[in-house]
Amino acid sequence: MDFSFLPDAWQLLESVQDGEHLILRVQDQSSHRPCPHCQHLSAHVHSHYVRRPQDLALGQRPVTLLVHTRRFRCLNPACDCVTFAERWPDWLEPHAQRTCRLAQRQSQIALRVGGEGGHRLLQLLGEVTSADTLLRLLRRLPLPSFTTPRVLGVDDFCFRRRKTYGTILIDLERHQVVDLLPDREAATLAQWLQDHPGVEVISRDRSGDYARGAASGAPDAQQIADRFHLFGNIREAVETWLRHHRDQLRESPNPVPTSLVSLPERPLARPAAQPRRTTTRGRLRIVVARRAERAQRYEQVARLFAAGHTFSAIAREVGLARSTVTEWLRREGFPRRQTPPSSLTRYAPLIRASMAQREWTVTQIFDALVQQGYEGAFSGVSAYVTWLREGHEPPATADQPGLTPVREKRLGVREVSWLFTLDPDRLTPEMTRRRSLLVDRWPQGQATYALIQQLTSLLRQAPTSGSALLASWIQTALDSSMAEIQRLGRSFKKDFAAICGAIESPWSNGQTEGQVHRLKLIKRQMYGRANLDLLKCRVLLA
Ligand SMILES: [Zn+2]
Structure with a gap:
């Protein structure tokens, strides 16, 4: 050796x-x-x-x-x-x-x-x-020394969610974590800034503590409110406002007329490259086998019940949940599966018509439905066909034998708030259509949409006269009749300088969020041992 x-x-x-x-x-x-x-x-x-x-x-x-x-x-x-x-x-x-x-x-x-x-x-x-x-x-490893950053990113992270938090400090120019603080108090940040003079720009979230800490620790530094959090504040205000106008959202936009579609002459040709699904025959065999097993169990349950066993004893004997046994015996008859999803009901005429033609397989029926706008899964169609073959009758629809008009899914408060705040150029045509349908028939919605877009485009486009435009927007918001928008205006007025910084300066906390993500990953790798000193070692050195 x-x-x-x-x-x-x-x-x-x-x-x-x-x-x-x-x-x-x-x-x-x-x-x-x-x-x-x-x-x-x-x-x-x-x-x-x-x-x-x-x-x-x-x-x-x-x-x-x-x-x-x-x-x-x-x-x-x-x-x-x-x-x-x-x-x-x-x-x-x-x-x-x-x-x-x-x-x-x-x-x-x-x-x-x-x-x-x-x-x-x-x-x-x-x-x-x-x-x-x-x-x-x-x-025992020595921590790296650092030069005081000129542009500092500040954000919080949790040791224990909703209980204890720390603060991460990033040198935004060098893309480097410089320090971790044991809490997120204003005094702690102020002390750090006093110990490390020379910070010129501080990018932070909208927390009042960091604003106060930065102001007292480095009064000459320019503060920048993070754009992501500003958008979050705007969307929250819109959501709260929308919640008070739910009735406007509830009134579903006019249904889109869908032409009544009749059955195509022949099955649609399948593109050759499409991956094969399990064969219909194979699926049916499984379905039939499962049903036979259920029927057998049902007979066993009925026999035991007739012999005077309790529900619990039957459940133990047959290997079913007690609630299932109760349900089966309450129904007095072999429990059939419930009706397949109602989303297929409106396609029932089409399905029946195609079933009547012998050469149609379930796969082909599924393809035909997809052509007609069906968005569900293959398994749903397969189950529905089986259910119809068992002799069930679908509930009658108004416009047989064609399709009934589609009633559009109602948008929720959160979805609409996105439509209000996102860049209109980035909306899909469908989103644009939904937004127009909503605001075109609702003057107050139209006005709010315009006001919100004025603010979000200000943040997105960062014009040179940003501060003047922001001041005028805040005044409009304060003069508006909507409490939520007024509140947003007041909060922006309070943090005016930092929000102007967000509009006019290139810095944001995007990088800081990435570092927080990395910190969380390291913290979770350490199970319960991520004390501040260990965490600092690994975040600063690794
Ligand atoms: Zn000596």
Whole structure:
């Protein structure tokens, strides 16, 4: 075995295999050693002892070094030191339980995958180290120094959701996390800013604490409210306002007339590249088998009930839930599956017409329905066809044999709030149509939409005269009759300078959110051990 990795001055006295363990007995050959205090060389050996550090595993075999260490007398009369132990600064630190190279590797592993993960990974590599030791090594790593950032991003992150929060500080110019703070109080941020003077721009969310902290810690710095959070505030205001006008949304827009469609002459040709589904015959076989099994169980349930067993006893015996047994017995008859989804009811005439023609398979019927605008799954059609074949009658529809007109899905408050706030150029034609349908017949909706778009386009386009336009928008909002919009105007007025910053400056918290995401990932990797010091090590160093 090659042991050339050992320091040149070391002599290998013996290598012993103890089970899986490899033990290397070594000794320093140099006759003179320097005193660590005065650097005087001494050859006067006072005593010996043995150190037992671990080293990197060799071929998955744990390695322990037995280092014969000498204690020397310092012969320099001016030195306070009487005796000293010989040292190998690059190889083995005083009192260390592992060689420097092993400690370095283990702390790097702890940095990347955490204590528990590192412990398991090292086990695979043949090095036995506890998770706690890895974390101790991690804590010992020096944190990187940083120059005070000119543009600082500030955001919060949670240690425990809704309970304890911390603050992450980012150098937005260098794309680097500079520090983590233990809470999200104004005073803590102010103190940090006072300790690190020179920050010129602070990008933050809309939290009042950060605004106050930044103002008192760095009064000369320009504050910027994050655009993402501003859009969030706007959308919230729109949502609240819409909630008070639900009746306007409830009144569904005019149904879109759909031409009555009759059955095509022949099945539609299927494109060859389409992946094959399970065959209809295969599906039917499964359906039939399941039904037979259910029928058998039902008979068993009925028999046991007639014999005077309790519901619970029957459920245990047959292997069904007690509620199912109750339901079956209450119905007095073999329980058939419930009616397939009603979304297919309006296609029932089409399905029946195609079923009447022998050569149509369920797959072809499904394709024909998709052509007519059916958006459901194949399995729904398959079940429906089976249900019709069993002799069931679909409920009558108004316009047989064609399709009934489509009644559009009503939009919810949240969906409409998006229609109000998104860039109109980015809406799909369908979204544009829905928005027009809604606001065209609703003057107040039209006015609010115009007002909101005025504000969002201001944030999106960032014109040079942004602050004047924002001031005039706030005045319009305050003069409006809508309480929610007035409230939005008041909150924007209070944070006016920072919002002007958001309009006129290129900085935002987008990058900060990315760093928070990374922090969360690291935190969750560490299970419950993500204390601030450990988290800081891994976020700043990894
Ligand atoms: Zn000395």
